[in-house]
Amino acid sequence: MRIKGHQGALAPLALILVTGLVSPPAHALPELGPKVGREPGKVPVAEGYGGAVATVDLDASRAALKILRQGGNAMDAAVAAAATLGVTEPYSAGLAGGGFIVYYDARRKGVFTIDGRETAPRAMTATSFEGIPFAEAVTSGLSAGVPGSVAQWDLALRRFGTLPLRQALGPAIEVAERGFVVDQTFRDQTADNADRFKDFTSTSRLYLPGGQPPAVGSTFRNPDLAATYRELGRRGPSWLYGGTLGAELVATVKRPPVTTGSSRVVRPGLMELSDLRAYRALERPPTHVSVKGLDVYGMAPPSSGGSTVGEALGILAALGEDGETTGLHRYLEASRLAFADRNAFVGDPAYVDVPLEGLLSEGFAKERACLVGPVAMPNPAAPGSPDGTYEPCSAASPAGASGDLRDKGVTEQAVQEEKPEGPETTHLVVTDRWGDVVAYNITIEQTGGNGIVVPGRGFLLNNQLTDFTFGPAPGDPNLPAPGKRPRSSMAPTIVLKDGRPLLAVGSPGGATIITTVLQILVNRFDRGMALPEALAAPRASQRNAAATQAEPAFIDRYGTALAALGHAFTSTPEIGAATGLEFLGRGRVQAVAEPVRRGGGSALVVSP
Ligand code: GLY
Numbered sequence: 001m002r003i004k005g006h007q008g009a010l011a012p013l014a015l016i017l018v019t020g021l022v023s024p025p026a027h028a029l030p031e032l033g034p035k036v037g038r039e040p041g042k043v044p045v046a047e048g049y050g051g052a053v054a055t056v057d058l059d060a061s062r063a064a065l066k067i068l069r070q071g072g073n074a075m076d077a078a079v080a081a082a083a084t085l086g087v088t089e090p091y092s093a094g095l096a097g098g099g100f101i102v103y104y105d106a107r108r109k110g111v112f113t114i115d116g117r118e119t120a121p122r123a124m125t126a127t128s129f130e131g132i133p134f135a136e137a138v139t140s141g142l143s144a145g146v147p148g149s150v151a152q153w154d155l156a157l158r159r160f161g162t163l164p165l166r167q168a169l170g171p172a173i174e175v176a177e178r179g180f181v182v183d184q185t186f187r188d189q190t191a192d193n194a195d196r197f198k199d200f201t202s203t204s205r206l207y208l209p210g211g212q213p214p215a216v217g218s219t220f221r222n223p224d225l226a227a228t229y230r231e232l233g234r235r236g237p238s239w240l241y242g243g244t245l246g247a248e249l250v251a252t253v254k255r256p257p258v259t260t261g262s263s264r265v266v267r268p269g270l271m272e273l274s275d276l277r278a279y280r281a282l283e284r285p286p287t288h289v290s291v292k293g294l295d296v297y298g299m300a301p302p303s304s305g306g307s308t309v310g311e312a313l314g315i316l317a318a319l320g321e322d323g324e325t326t327g328l329h330r331y332l333e334a335s336r337l338a339f340a341d342r343n344a345f346v347g348d349p350a351y352v353d354v355p356l357e358g359l360l361s362e363g364f365a366k367e368r369a370c371l372v373g374p375v376a377m378p379n380p381a382a383p384g385s386p387d388g389t390y391e392p393c394s395a396a397s398p399a400g401a402s403g404d405l406r407d408k409g410v411t412e413q414a415v416q417e418e419k420p421e422g423p424e425t426t427h428l429v430v431t432d433r434w435g436d437v438v439a440y441n442i443t444i445e446q447t448g449g450n451g452i453v454v455p456g457r458g459f460l461l462n463n464q465l466t467d468f469t470f471g472p473a474p475g476d477p478n479l480p481a482p483g484k485r486p487r488s489s490m491a492p493t494i495v496l497k498d499g500r501p502l503l504a505v506g507s508p509g510g511a512t513i514i515t516t517v518l519q520i521l522v523n524r525f526d527r528g529m530a531l532p533e534a535l536a537a538p539r540a541s542q543r544n545a546a547a548t549q550a551e552p553a554f555i556d557r558y559g560t561a562l563a564a565l566g567h568a569f570t571s572t573p574e575i576g577a578a579t580g581l582e583f584l585g586r587g588r589v590q591a592v593a594e595p596v597r598r599g600g601g602s603a604l605v606v607s608p
Helices: 058-069 074-088 134-138 149-160 170-178 184-197 201-207 223-235 244-254 273-278 305-319 324-345 362-369 512-526 531-536 552-563
Strands: 016-018 021-023 045-055 098-105 110-116 282-284 287-291 294-298 426-432 437-443 493-497 500-506 548-550 569-571 579-585 588-593 602-607
Touching: 045 058, 045 074, 045 579, 058 074, 058 170, 058 426, 058 602, 074 098, 074 149, 074 170, 074 223, 074 426, 074 437, 098 149, 098 294, 098 493, 098 500, 110 149, 170 223, 184 201, 223 244, 244 273, 287 305, 294 305, 305 324, 305 362, 305 493, 305 512, 324 362, 324 512, 324 552, 426 500, 426 579, 437 493, 437 500, 493 512, 500 512, 500 531, 512 531, 531 579, 531 588, 548 552, 552 569, 588 602
Parallel strands: 045 588, 548 569
Antiparallel strands: 016 021, 045 426, 045 602, 098 110, 098 437, 110 282, 287 294, 294 493, 426 437, 493 500, 500 579, 579 588
16 A cells, blocks of 8 residues: 555545645645535534544534533543434434444553454354244344443443543433434334334334334434433443343343234244443454554454454555556455455454454465466455465466365355445444544344344344354354354554554444445545545445445446456445544544434544
8 A cells, every 4th residue: 555645536635745745724624515404503514623423313422512611631532422313313322232443642652452243142052043034033032142331331431531431421312301303314214124123012102103103304312222321320330230220131132023914934032131231332442554654553353344354455565656547446355355254254352253463464475476467366355375485476376266265164154245244333433632543333233133123221232243254164264152252354554653643434334334334544645635536535345255345426437447357246225324533633623424424424523
């Protein structure tokens, strides 16, 4: 990866050299996306000083800003925003979900991560999902993992924050009580889920008032969730992890409140209160790669985000300079190879020996880069051998010489094409006046989780355990096991230059999270785009599949040139809904959300 300043259509009138990079002055910010229909105050790009936030939602961004203005730090603000997203984006985030935080601590001058991934109950085994249709597992008690969010918020605040949980939940309680204005995205997501929401008494009561999705422009209140958050603040995390709230959650998982007359097959879950008691959020070292003077930090296993983004960046760095079409071709090929390795090697490190050092090493990246030729390699690419012994290009397999992967001990699952990914999950970024930075991916897995609200508590359960490999797939690193965390693709990422934060970015979108983050980094640092343009640019996601999933604008613009190099595409309306921020120098920060995707996001700064 080489580092380019902003050029082309976005070339600023005057170039300001900051921390060795070229940044645009405020007046050169691109006008991205429609303003029509946006909530007043909801803008995708904001620049200023003293702290900044970007989320998918104006109420959540405001919650973070409020905490920052009251003197809270970035971690306090991130927890406040996450809890607020549990109100306004309840189909992507919530206290019964999980997530990953990557954090730059300005005082300690280091990057830390907190793993709040859900776990399988102790009664779960490698065969628990075998033979169960995926669609059936999606809406079930069986797919609900032991939630991680509350333990993660608690650990994050105790370790890096300044506020008690009770106070960090304050803005979310306010929004849940006062209500928020229903936008098109919320209505659409409710309507898309209506068929299963109606099958649970608690869910239809909350999200289908009068039997219908709430109307756009109406005010949606969630007093049950306000009361739950208030009680959680008062009693602390043990109320969930072993207390009354936990007991109610377990009862819901084991006996989902199915509507009388519903014909849905709803498999009960295996969770016990002891599983909740045993849950711990974990601090883990971040993943790290150095490419062309940038230090890129990400989330380690059980997420495959950091290892896969990091490996692909290493492959691209090994390939060197390129033009536009070649650059995009290499981006797709690097991603294909990195996904082959992800699928073969990454799982929960407490259960699987993940060769993380090898996957992120320069030697392995160079060996894998040897496989990238002038045209697309045959699908699927075989996984490599990240074993510390690497061959120079002349001795490595030439591109296309994968052979029968099963002969190489690769499991059936690892060579299967990735399933198409949905838009689930959300991501937020926050920085404060001290220069701390949070990149935080939050999820309840599918949009709407497992579709089951805990009666009277105002929140949905996750269906995170569908991120496990269902099997049978002997040797697959991501098979379920008691207490195991399913492999994630979440990739909250922080980039340092010369030891100081330069950029933070992340996205929702299942396994496309990885390619979205990678593509934004390539757009920003290889293709010379400013961060707002890098986020807005059309996306393509190659995950070791015959065809690359791509947005229509990507296919329109690059499809013909890339097809000539052997690439095939399937069209998908939207990939990801990213948020990011960049430090522009002299304390100035640019917060960036999507201009259009998922209805557009919200960027705010403390002092514009
Ligand atoms: N459930 C989305 C992910 O963890 O990647």
